[in-house]
Amino acid sequence: MIHPTAQIGQDVTIKEGVIIGDKVIIEDNVYIDYGCIIRENVHIKKGSFIGARCILGEYLMDFYKDRTNKLHPLIIGENSLIRTENIIYGDTIIGDNFQSGHKVTIRENTKIGHNVRIGTLSDIQGHCKIGDFVSIHSNVHIGQKSNINDYVWIFPYVVLTNDPTPPSGKLVGVTVDSFAIIATGSIIMPGIHINEDALIGAGAIVTKDVPKETVVVGNPSKEICSVRKIRNRITGEPVYPWRYTFKRGMPWEESDYETWFNNLSLQEGD
Template structure:
């Protein structure tokens, strides 16, 4: 059985499986697939060509619902071509771009603004009021504290934690900032207010309590700089590997073209449009 109210806009070629509950003021665009047992709460927009896995909750209640069990107006927009895997929970008051993907059982709290081509791995937890850029890749079991800012093309590997409370427990939250093309390796902990520079590389298991300059490699507890990323070699080929955008392109907008050529083309197009 599917519960569909009158106040809903459904596009063409939409598939809604069994035991799906859909709230009011919901828009489901063309070619959307919603699997068994999903809950789509009020004020949710799912854009075209998206797939919602089984038992997901979209537009989950914020804390104000529990005052009198009345749903407030907290819209959620999910962009085109999303793939949201089973048992993911995304709260209201979120804006998510195109080509978004999650693993299973991801939680995204309210107040997040997420760009295009973002991937968030299984069991990761985005604690709301965050800004996440384009082409950000997070692996499994990542925790992103409130007020974090993650710029474009950042890689965050499993079991990374971005913290935000300098004197816990307190109300004085200070988010981490990670600049574009930075890499945060497995098991790292980034302490509140730390600023990670562009193209920086945080080694596995590092505890980072100070700002990291552009293109620096830091390791250890507490993390200390040991090198420039340009000195790091591929352990298999012996070739220079960083900045990684010149040597890796899978899933990137410059795939098959190379970063330099792609960047020059984008720059020329921008100048021509001005």
């Protein structure tokens, strides 16, 4: 079922049971697998793959007042890989080269940068901003009004909370600065600011802001050292800041961070 106002590009594959709504734009070389629902005002850019039984452009709360879908666009960037049974709401913008696992939910008013990965069963609760090259692993909950900057790693079962005195209507999101790492099973309390290159240890309950390049662990979390003191258990070499020791999937993969950054600075100067 394809609405007559939908714009379908070249070399688009649409499998059985797909429903495409009013004013949908599907660019060239997009693949839409079985049973997807693409609601009104969704724009899927070229080269993207939409897995089976996804719902794109899901209704916002204003639909349920009169059961009329209002103007809430969803933009999916180029070469995105969205796996089965994702639900992505309207009023959302997702950058190029996005990848998701299975059964991911992304609520309204979310802005996601380029080269972001979100793992299976993760839940982005809307009104969030996620930067470029962010990796969010499986079963992660990102509370409303969270602000996650570029090159952040968030590992499985992490929760970013937002309600200081639940239940209330005063939500305060978590801010995570670039290159920070939040390890498995951590809980970040409302309004916390995790600064650049910080490392949150597995299972930590973070109740205070975390300074730059600081390691915190425990419940409640406590500062134990600078990230620069952490060594690889096998080689004994320094590990952090991680951008100098890890490059798989990063824009400096073909060289190293310093070379890439210096070249980038020269290009910006031009």
